Amino acid sequence: MDRFVSTFTNKIDAKGRVSIPAAFRVVLERDGYKVGGSxxxxxxxxxxxxxxxxxxxxxxxxxxxxxxxLPDYSDERDELSVALYGDVQVxxxxxxxxxxxxESLRAHAGLRDAVTFVGLGEKFQMWEPGRFGERRQRAREKVQGHRKLLGSAAGSGSRSGDDPASSLGGGGQGARE
Amino acid sequence: MDRFVSTFTNKIDAKGRVSIPAAFRVVLERDGYKVGGSxxxxxxxxxxxxxxxxxxxxxxxxxxxxxxxLPDYSDERDELSVALYGDVQVxxxxxxxxxxxxESLRAHAGLRDAVTFVGLGEKFQMWEPGRFGERRQRAREKVQGHRKLLGSAAGSGSRSGDDPASSLGGGGQGARE
DNA sequence: TAAAATCCCATGCGATCCCATAGATGCCCG
DNA sequence: CGGGCATCTATGGGATCGCATGGGATTTTA
Structure with missing residues (x-):
């Protein structure tokens, strides 16, 4: 596995520590990070x-x-540089x-006593569990609009609706060695 | 053959485990998955x-x-990423x-003590047996309407459209809670 | 030296592995 | 043609391992 996938929710302990999901640590290690290193x-x-x-x-x-x-010295680049590099923490x-x-990071995300880790492929996000619930809800609704895209991507391009039974008829001979 | 076909119904045991139909495992292995691997x-x-x-x-x-x-850092991509990657479980x-x-996945499908695996070609679905029964019923009715469109192809194909899932009813013995 | 950050160890729970059983299928050999 | 044996799949249960979490102990910084 070489991408961040799935969601996990872990607690923040009294010292402000949070466990990174083991599955994510694996990805990080492959990405060049060595646990115990610097x-x-x-x-x-x-x-x-x-x-x-x-x-x-x-x-x-x-x-x-x-x-x-982006072109050097452009406003866009300046702003983005500040927005990104400026607040980056290692x-x-x-x-x-x-x-x-x-503290500064916790404040931005409203993190209190738990963190939801959300895998997004090449990166992952950390959310306050409650807020993520809302976001997920909205995201799913929005995806409904993209269903056709998904449908074709998922292979059953013939039709939009998932109609599982309709493919039943296909003489089940397939799964042989 | 390398597609998921047919339906199978297996039980969920006390630990929440379900056997993947052997026929599907064969397809998964061909798709790059090695049992026992990572x-x-x-x-x-x-x-x-x-x-x-x-x-x-x-x-x-x-x-x-x-x-x-989709372009990096677009709203669209973010939303889609959350909905797709975020909900995916490996x-x-x-x-x-x-x-x-x-638990999160079981909840969405209403799975309790059994799962119906439905082959859909390059992917498969997992249903709560009861709900799938309803869905299949409706699908069949729909297919009746399309039969004339399908023509002779439907004739040979539908022959095998017997009821694979029903076999479990007979074989299953202690189908209790 | 006090406070805070880091390291190290203990623990409980859940996930994973391994083995045992049983029903069903298919094959071989009589 | 039929009986019995080997095999495979599904399923259950026990044992083991790893992860998340908590609590000191130790080091670092102001």
Whole structure:
């Protein structure tokens, strides 16, 4: 596995520590991070959501690439640089796979005593569980509008609705060695 | 053959485990999954049905491809990412060909003590047996209407349209809570 | 030196692995 | 042609392992 997938919710303990889901740690390690080493994960406030974005080396390079695409000295680049680099924190992972979130980051995401980790492929987000619930709801509704896209992507391009039984007839001979 | 076909109904045991139909396991292996390895199957709530969609690498690639088409950092991409990646679970298959369904997924499909696996070609769905029964009934009626369109093809194909799921009724013995 | 951050160990629960059983199927050999 | 044996699948249960979490102990910083 080389992408962040799924959601997990972990607690913040009295010292402000949170366990990073084991599945995510695996991805981070593959991305160049060595647990116990001196590297860390990149974390910054999401630009358009009350959440935190985080990832490993690949994410960092992606940001670099994004900025490189904009002309030097443009307003756009300046703003983006500040918005991204300015608030980036490099968090280290302790021996037990936990990180400590600085107050500034916690505030932006409204984190109190638990964190929902949301895998988004090349990066992941950290949400206050309640807020993420709302966001997920909205996202699902919006996706309904893209159903046709999905339908074709998922293969049953013939029709929009999922009509499982309709493919039953296909003489079930298939699954042979 | 390398597609998911037919339907099977298996029980959920006290630990929340369900056997994946052997026929489906064969397809998954061909799709890149190695039993006993570290990969898994991708599973997420169906967008428009009280069921779960699942598949192997090929299905994951489709999702990736869908997102790859959207510009980075666009609202659209973010929403879609959350809905897709965020809801996806990577389930590992144990040595006996079983998976464990997380509570969140079970809830969406209303799964309690049994699961009906429905082959849909390159992916398959998991239904609560009762609900699937209703859905299949409606689907059949619909198919009747389309039969003339399908013509002779439907004739040979529908022959095997017997009731695979019913076999479990006979074989199953202690189908209790 | 006090406060805070980091490291290290203990623990409980859930997830995973492994083995045992049983029904069903298919094959071989009589 | 039929009986019995080997195999495979589904399912249950026990044992084990890993992860998340909590609580000190130790080091670092102001």
């Amino acid at each position: 590297a860390g994960i990149y974390c910054y406030p999401s630009l358009d959501a009350p959440a935190l974005d985080a990832g490993g080396e690949r994410l960092a390079q992606k940001i670099d690439g994004l900025l490189a695409g 968090l280290s992972i302790d021996g037990d796979g936990r990180i400590v979130l600085p | 990969a898994g199957i991708y599973c997420y709530p169906s967008l428009d049905a009280p069921a779960l969609d699942a598949g192997g690498e090929r299905l994951a690639q489709k999702i990736d491809g869908l997102l790859a088409g 389930l590992s298959i144990d040595g006996d060909g079983r998976i464990v369904l997380p």
